[in-house]
Amino acid sequence: MTHSVTDSASQSTANATNRDSPANPATDSSAYSRLLQPITVGKKRFRNRAIMGSMHTGLEDDPADAPKLAAYFAERARGGAAAVVTGGYSPNQLGVLSPFAHPFNNDDMVHAHKQVTAAVHEHDSLAFLQLLHAGRYAFHMESVSASATQAPISPFPSRALSDEEVAQTVQDFAHSAKLAAEAGYDGVQIMGSEGYLINQFLSSRTNQRDDRWGQQRSLFALEIARAVRAAVPDDFLVDFRMSMLELVEEGQTQTEILELARGLEEAGVDMLSTGIGWHEAQVPTVITSVPRAAFSWATARVKEHVNIPVVSSNRINTPEVAEQVLAGTWDDTGVETDFVSMARPWLADPEFINRVQSGNARQINHCIACNQSCLDHVFENKRATCLVNPRAGYETELTLQPINGGNTGADEIPGSSGNAAPKAAVIGGGVAGLFGAEALAKRGYSVEVFEAADTVGGQFRLAMQIPGKEEFHYSLKSVLTRLDAHNVKITTSTPMTANEAFAAGFDEVVIATGVRPRIPEIPGIEQAMAGEFNVDVITYAELLSGAKQAGKKVAIAGAGGIGFDVAEYLVEAPADAGADGTAGTADTTTADITAEPQSATIGEWESAWGVSRRADLPGNLERPHPPRAQRKITMLQRKPSPQGLGLNRTTGWVHRISVAAAGVKQVSGVAYTKIDNDGLHLNVPVNDATKTSKAIRKAQKAGDKEKVAELEDDLKNNRTDTVLDVDTIVLCTGQESVIEADFESLTEDQRSRVHVIGGADVAAELDAARAIRQAVELAAELKR
Template identity: 45%
Template sequence: MTSYPKMLAPLDLGFTTLKNRVLMGSMHTGLEERGDWNRVAEFYAARARGGAGLIVTGGMAPNREGGVFPGAAGLFSDEDIANHKSVTDRVHDAGGKIAMQILHAGRYAYGPECVSASPVKSPISPFPPKELDEEGIDKQIKDFATSAARAKRAGYDGVEVMGSEGYFLNQFLVTHTNKREDGWGGSYENRMRLPIAVVRAVREAVGPDFIIIYRLSMIDLVPNGSSFDEVIQLAKEIEAAGATILNTGIGWHEARIPTIATSVPRAAFTWVTKKLMGHVSIPVITSNRINHPEVAENVLESGCADMVSMARPFLADADFVAKAEQGRADEIAPCIACNQACLDHTFGGKISTCLVNPRACYETDLAWQPAEKPKKVAIVGAGPAGMSTALVADERGHEVTLFDRADEIGGQLNMAKQVPGKEEFWGLVDWYRTMLAKSGVTQRLNTEVTADDLDGFDEVVIATGVTPRDPEIAGQDRDNVLTYIDVLRGKAPVGDRVAIIGAGGIGFDVAEYLTQKGDSPTENLDEWLAEWGVADPAEQRGGLAPEGPQPEAPARHAVLMQRKAKALGKGLGKTTGWIHRATLKMKQVEMVGGVNYERIDDQGLHVSSGEARENPRVVECDTVVLCAGQVSDRSLADALVAKGINPHVIGGADVAAELDAKRAINQGTRLAAEL
């Protein structure tokens, strides 16, 4: 008997049956635009082999003006259809089903040809959209239908019509972006005409036995968003127009409330989907921050939806469903919702991948075969770089010994997991612990390794990480001056007034850690919703609380400083940096740039401004925390080189640029694949 009977139950759609209740949600990977269709096919086929009940591709533009950016992928020609046919054939051969998402960006399109309901510029694009006339609207409807018909010719089992997240169809629905006074604006009946017309046209184009998913924004999280009565009204009309399934969309891209980042509680918005249950007769999918089979099972068991959507968890582990089905849920590599290698890459114009799984989207060029000649491999450092190297090297048949001076694995991940909003890192460390225990890797913890200890190994990998940089401030040897390691490992008490030196990722983490009072809101949904000002959309239009965010008072007064004379947090993640800045603002953290650190004494931290060292002031504080960067710990590597041994140096020991687990894991994985 399975541990997840709801999640693994088939879903009968009438003309076809899905083998389970798990949708691999749409993600833009950037693969289609590269034109390597074998690579695209293998990415999706791997997820089909891994057990996804239905896969949805990244968004395909229905026309050039609707592309998210110039040159965005779509089905515009017979050649496009043939390329996509290679993908659907591979997925079907792997036993899967796949739908193509049709995504019209509207005013979110990053190009001068963008169109929308009204010429209201998006805050996330510099291009004001052109207001469509009747002829233009008719063209968009026909282009959706044509795209769907081409998807069917390409062998897709269905399409998903993107109607949420603030994209084109969503822009017609709300007065926030629809200022029209004709038959496509004004009353809600007029504003919802376009999505209904699109679904109806798509159904006419593809016939009855073809899946049509409509992704409906159930809580907009923007001013003047939809009421929930309007959501229900639209859902019923979309069902009548011919949709097979309704999928949940949460928040617009311009919303100032996080919806998928790691600080968002698991399954944080499933209660919104549950409000729609019973109002329509077709299946309803729920979404966002569902990253474990147990979470999915509980969501379905509690009646929140008929099916769950998981996107990034399938980047972290293509075999998510298969492992759950086989009783190996503890082996599922966890999505930690960090955004660092997926969404940050997408918005940076890079191929998406995954921090915990560098093979994601690189299935055809990052593969490992059994080693032709197994070697004895020593790896020093059981942080993310060392652990990743050890697991892959062991899988390839090498004899691996993993050393670390600490009494537990994880390295600096063990500090990251202490930060409020980063609780997912506990699961990542647990996963490494599980996988190492099930591997053939010999672990030698509590071991200080010297160069002589590594004699007899064929390959030596140095993954010894970093040590804190010495900022060389007069008075830093005082008892009330701590490093971030002291703080995050709880080695010393911290006073009520704190000065934090250094505003990189670690400085922000320390500020969040020290200002959080009590349990993290990430562990308490009601508290998190209040903190960010999320309300019931049945009571407040768009789901925004009229009183705004209501965070708890900070546990301490903190001042966060940096030497660079620019806004703090500019170097944080493209898609998460704003969340960290907003969090510290809610915690009343004072953020100061362009600072010179003069000295620390009984009064506090003395600072000045600019090259001329002007405007001296004293930051009165009980504790000073040093987060002034890191330097690589290469002492063992240097000792080995002195002996004539050239080790492989990876992770922080190679480059001390913040605490970059993404780079460390990628380096370790790729090294082990080549040993």
């Protein structure tokens, strides 16, 4: 099949869009002429170049969830997605991701999915079903692969498929594709990347067969492509998501990848989508520290060798980046691509393209690539949603109905039915307060936010100072733009109480005053914080805001998420001492939110993680050169276990690798004795606590009670005192809620109209996802 451009904009106009375009990308949709340009592939017309990429949601596993899945995709189709791609469905029972998932191989699935395709087509979008055989990534005891191997991220060994089973699997893919067409899908996407079964056949890492499927490792992929093409109608599209960059040892070379791409084109594939890395790769590919569109060069390289459309993906989360990737001006590739695929950005904002078309690109609810509520949920068998948009995945359950009647769209401002809008005071301008204010305004409340500090943003403003977390800046910037569009007034440098809010005429009061760092009880800590010792004791908030600075020898008390953030901040912050022996960054407390943050370039990131562009290098991996700390940093933890075990599942490993590679010393099992002029006094285990705790777990699994008792006694009693020579101690020892309200003086009716959310409600962890969800749920539930 062929593809053609069908809109009135000339190809040369689209090609001219680059970083120097005179159009204002914030308000002028002409700045995105290529992104918004229709294209026809085969007999299917895509209304623009933005595809909602595949992402497992947790709604795929049970056909009974089809109505929820339909609502989920319909909202993105209504928001402008040219096409949506479902999460992965296996063509047979062996390939399901989990034991309770349903393969797409029966009439019941066809019937259920007709709801999904009808909902998408209603909004002039195309629908693709992704066919994914998990192979050795299947989380059940019947996992199979090209050879008998075990994935490092799975507890289950896999067996090798027989020759007959491989051939049958090819036919299973074809059968599922035929059923997808019957269900009303416009095409299928064959998952051939990310380390799933097809990818396992392609790589010598997992394919050690000596039969035809091993002698020609690409045969399995090519046979599936041919069989699927033959099984479906001519107007049905076949998209193959191929691994364009492996990032694992013994992975495919770029030369092999290009050969496969040409073979897939000859086999009748209509489009090639980009897959990057295996799930077991020790190189991050999607988290916030990965530069935007860091892998567009790999897609561009494939595009140069085929004559069918290609789809670029990974860390494309703004229309500006998308436009430049399509035009070939991002990362100076000089090669145009045909589509961009974004998955998580569509979770964050289902109105992504509509905002671009209407000249409101600055209002896009920004995906911060945190993985906290999407991918982490998937790997924990929870429903995927979004930290900055808790309605994602819950479209039928979490709705913001206008309080004065009417039927509004996802982000319209409800009109009044004649009654005066009720007034809501939001006390606290952190993320819970800001996103809660937006949700209230969407329902039709007249909202004012009161913030005691001179800036809003709360913990997000601190987080955006962490290297690799610059995306938080854009999220804060976009929510403020949307609040302005909703006429939400923000008053800073103004402490407010519930009493004062009611006296000012507000009907509802939302307390979102957040948290403050908790100060642990350590002898000498108060004197140190008062400047009486040679050792400075500061909080993480003081450090990240720029209010206080760190010296050249730093102890981080606490090794949770904030501790790791602080460690990474200190690794890259300059350590050139000033006259007072300290160093740090400029004060960011009053920093202009419109200022652009500085982040690592693609080249710097590739060097740090050992990513090569050489065509002949298996997996495109070389020796990494991570940044080294310019100061002496020691992370301390009371628990004897290895540090960072409680970090988020899909991102924690990246932080653990980064901190260790930077040369940060980690000490677990500590007890804080005191602080004085000599430094930080500790009582620590004589033997390495983390090794001992690992040995305890091993003995527990083996049922060796005597060994467990012996090791636990060693941790408890075989200890010694030591003094850590430091000039700065940064406290990352938890938080406590900030509530300055006098609830006792309120009437019973007033107390019923005071609502406490976010960190002000629960300060156990800094959990922005919980805080924002709580804020939006509150806004949805208010009955005024």
